[in-house]
Amino acid sequence: MPGQSSLPFSAVPVQRPRQQVEAQLKRAILDGSLAEGSRLPSEHTLSQTFGVSRATIREALRSLTEGGLLAKPGTTSGLYVQSVDHRALARVVSDRLSNILDLGSVTPEEVHAFRDLLEVPSARMAALHRSDTNLASLRGIIDEERATTFDDPAVTELNARFHCEVADASGNRVLSSFVSALHRTAHPLAFVHTDEELGRTAVAHHIALFKTIEQQDPTAAMRVMHDHLEYLHEHASATGATGAAPVAVTLPR
Structure with missing residues (x-):
């Protein structure tokens, strides 16, 4: 049409300084310029590099931290680049779930219901998609469980590892992330x-x-997982979270 330009250009929204800093850092993390585990330069250095205030840098870093791309592990000073695969999603979900649990607004019944929604389908998918590596990992965990006693502090960790490995075997990394977050936090x-x-x-x-x-039997896998979770729920309802002092006993071989 007359008066219209045929040039291949379009208007680009102007970004705030914080958005520009965040976008560039995010791009550097995603393309590997900032490698996983590497320490980010100080706020002072970044402010000089980008030509913005330290407050602007702080806002951008806070956003990237909330998004799971940066973290401050333990008592270590500074921020470090985190992985950007499904494990990053698990960390973000875990952090949010941890905050909710800290408020005391989640009940064991809700955790049980959520496990059903996640872990019964994960068992079906694991039966369909498991690899030899998954089977070897599951077999190894079971061997460790059979060699310990029920009152060993490692039991909880072994249980979590088993359920997380089943979810990993599903081949769905999003599902695996949520199951991992549930067991890591709840x-x-x-x-x-x-x-x-x-x-x-x-x-x-x-x-x-x-x-x-x-045996790659998805129907049976769903049934066994459902019965397992139901058993745990019924046992918790019958005995409560506390009880008599534990007595050491070797688990079945």
């Missing part, structure tokens, strides 16, 4: 009083679930 087994019966039965369930995944 520690569902903490709601269950661990005793000899639970120790033996839970490991038996894990063995049965492993077999269904190994």
Whole structure:
């Protein structure tokens, strides 16, 4: 049309200084210019590099930290680049869930319901998509469980590793991230009083679930996972989170 330019240009929104800094840092992290685990320069150095105030740098860094791209591990000074794969999603979800749990507004019943929504489908998908590596990892965890006692502090960690490995075997990294975040933060087994019966039965369930995944039977895998979670929920309801002092017992071989 008359009066219209045929040049291939379009208007670009003007970004605030904080957005410009954030966009450039984010691009550098995503393309690998800032490698995972590398320490970010100081606020002073960044402010001089970008030609903006330290307050602007601080706002950009806060946004990237909330997005899971930067972190300040432990008591270490400075910010470090984090991974940008599904593990980063797990960290972000874990942090948010941790805040909710700290407020005391989440109940064990809600955790149980959420586990059903996540872990029953993850068992089905694991049976369909598991690899030999997944099977080897699951078998190794079960061997460790069978070699310990129910009152060993490692039981909770082994349980979390088993369920996370099942989710990893699903082949869905988003699902795996949420299951990992749930076990990392909520520690569902903490709601269950661990005793000899639970120790033996839970490991038996894990063995049965492993077999269904190994045999690539998705229907059976869903049923075993559902029954396992139901058992834990019923055991928690019957015994509560506390109980008699534990007695050491070797789990079934």
